[in-house]
Amino acid sequence: GALVYQYPRRTICKSGTSMRMECQAVGFQATSVAWYRQSPQKTFELIALSTVNSAIKYEQNFTQEKFPISHPNLSFSSMTVLNAYLEDRGLYLCGARDRESAETLYFGSGTRLTVL
């Protein structure tokens, strides 16, 4: 079956420091990977969408300078939260799309970020 492994599951960082999270697609080829942040109020925000052979598209209020993303192949993607502050806390989710079943977005287990 198709799975997305995301790690770390939880991380705590000091204000002003950075942390990196990674996603690994298993059992399918992830032609696109979307990174979301779910706030404590449960709202989902799309941070950016990365599609193989295309430029990474960042949503309004999110920038490459703050959330650099790497998507080097069809099974791996990573995102870094640079210079994290309190407003960056939340659950970060990667969602990968299967090229064969384009309608299905598989989510990783999420990385919960706490900023002290």
Next chain:
Amino acid sequence: QQKVQQSPESLIVPEGGMASLNCTSSDRNVDYFWWYRQHSGKSPKMLMSIFSNGEKEEGRFTVHLNKASLHTSLHIRDSQPSDSALYLCAASNMGYKLTFGTGTSLLVDP
């Protein structure tokens, strides 16, 4: 402004009852809807997707879509306590970008 609106915000149904959740998109370009379920502390898991007018049934779950009104609904019959979760509706328009609603929190009362 939230482009995907879900209602109700929260819902309590008795065990064995029917739960009905609603979702409407204000983006006329959407053509695909998804329903995800997220248990507390977990990541969302896809329940069903729909892109054609009409109804789609999988087990106890039925999804309706009215493309003219961009409204979809999820119905859970014979609700179980394990169905208690946050239900998220998402919509997309031809691409890979999903826009999520804020969810309906369902509690099935045993």
